[in-house]
Amino acid sequence: MIIKIFFLLVIIQNYTSIVFSQNNWVNQSSGISTRLYSVYFINSNTGWASGDSGKIIKTTNGGSEWFIQNSTTSLPLLNIMFADANTGWAAGGFDDFNPLCYHSVILLKTNNGGNSWIQQISGAGFLFNDLFVVNAQKAYITNTGICCPPFCIVESGALSFTNNSGLNWSSSLGLPSRSVFFLNENTGWVSSTTSSDVQGNKNYIHKTTDGSVSWSEMYEDSTWTYFTKITFINELTGYAHKQSLVKTTNAGADWFSSDSIITNSTTNNYFINSDTGWCTGGGGKIIRTDNGGLNWTSQISNTGSHLTSVHFIDALTGWAVGFNGTVIKTVTGGLTSVNQTSGIIDSFILNQNFPNPFNPNTTIQYSLSEKSFVTLKVYDVKGNEIAALVNEKQDRGNYNIQFSTIKLQLSSGIYFYRLEA
Structure with missing residues (x-):
């Protein structure tokens, strides 16, 4: 076509x-001015975004109108994701680096599209860095644990999962985890980091092919730049952020930079297929590739706000959110002309x-x-x-x-x- x-x-x-x-991207009115960290759509009409102060907003008409939902929390919600029109989770928390190294954590669940949210996990605990929803029953959350510079002896944290829609959560990988992605119910990847004054820093990529029953280490390095926002297109090809965008073509065993000069200031990515993807970052930056990251083209975002999250439902229709309550939309893949x-x-x-x-x-x-x-x-x-x-x-x-x-x-x-x- x-x-x-x-x-x-x-x-x-x-x-x-x-x-x-x-225009490439069109500004939409979110109705709020706080930072937004995550956006997710299940179709061209229905989507959610989450951010600071427990804000969750929803649209049912493609973003023409957004309305605020009652999240029941004032903690930052860093990630939001849905299995379908009814079932979804939002996760986050707060880091307060004081001598007691206190962290607050929050995990919310809805069974009715966000009309009401319940707190499944809350209180003092490890900040939830990432969230991935496989289906209405199974979901994953990551946390890196607590590390209080300059006295960082050892980090603790884990990848946790539920098989019963959040009634119970169990540890799946006993390493401080940052980002998780599943290609299907069985095959997934997680990035983890360990850090201590004695052993230094270690970054890992692990893969499962049996729904997190067991994990195989695919990659390890000793750099101070860790993997965030892992995305896989198929069993072999994946992308992640590690200061700049990096790519693997062998299931995560090796990673190489994808035009690090242009992707260096980006913090988030979304790929619709193995060739076409977008990265967002500071100053309203949006870039697009149509050849798997070999080359990138800057797009006009029509905003100067830091863009923290981007999500597409097809090659043309997508949204990005960011600071100052920013929501922007494209129906052209971000291009001024499309061929x-x-x-x-x-x-x-x-x-x-x-x-x-x-x-x-x-x-x-x-x-x-x-x-x-x-x-x-x-x-x-x-x-x-x-x-x-x-x-x-x-x-x-x-x-x-x-x-x-x-x-x-x-x-x-x-x-x-x-x-x-």
Whole structure:
């Protein structure tokens, strides 16, 4: 399938008209100003984000509107993830590096999409660094334990899991753990770190193929940069952050830098397949790769806030969140124009609509080089579908599609259209 999106940015002055256009990423109003650390969507409409002061926000219309849920805690929620529309967890806590080295920990669970949250684990304990939900029954949480510089003798911590939707939690790997990812119910990876004044620092990658019954050490090093945000695309190919983005092609046995200059200031990643992924970081930084990290392209995020988390549901539709309650969305994969061929020669040509600006009618022209099933849709700047102009199989040839705003009663603004064939 080939996807093309056409844009033209025009400043509308003192007249009523419609303009087809689209920024890379569009700001959405979260309704809060606190830091957001994690975002997760189960489909194009329903998603959640979590952050400081126990904030959890939810949308049911793709982010056009967000509303605050009652999390029952004021502790930072560093991660949020759902198994389905009803079952999800949020995890976090607080580090207070004082002489007593006090940590507060929190793990929340919902069975109704976040309408109500219950505290499964709370109180003094080890900060939960990461969370991964395999299904409604099984989930994992990581913690690195307590280490109080400059008297860091030994860290304690573990990877814990539940097989009964959080009623009970058990230790699976008795090492201070940072990031966890599962490809399916059986196959997963976890990064861990041990540190002491005597033995120094050690970083590990472990893998399981039996649902965490047993773990095999895949990697070890003695550097002071540890693995965070592990993501695997298949049994062999994975990505993680280790100061910069690193990649493995042999299930985690070896890792190599993926263009460390451009990925150095990023802290989070999301890959939709082995080739296409995004990294986010400070200053509103978003970069994208379409060749497995060999090359990266900077994208216009339209924010200067630190972006802490990014999540996509397909190659085009995704969200990123960050400081100051920032939520941004793209329906173009973050690109200002899209021509994703996956090695296939273009089968159509999409032209700019004319006239543009227009009121109330415009013509969209395209050409097909072969018989194809074609969809042509119009969207607003928030990514909401406005109209489906074509949704059928068409023969080779040239097409002129008329688009009228009369029945739609669209307000003056900026819109864009997308052709798939």
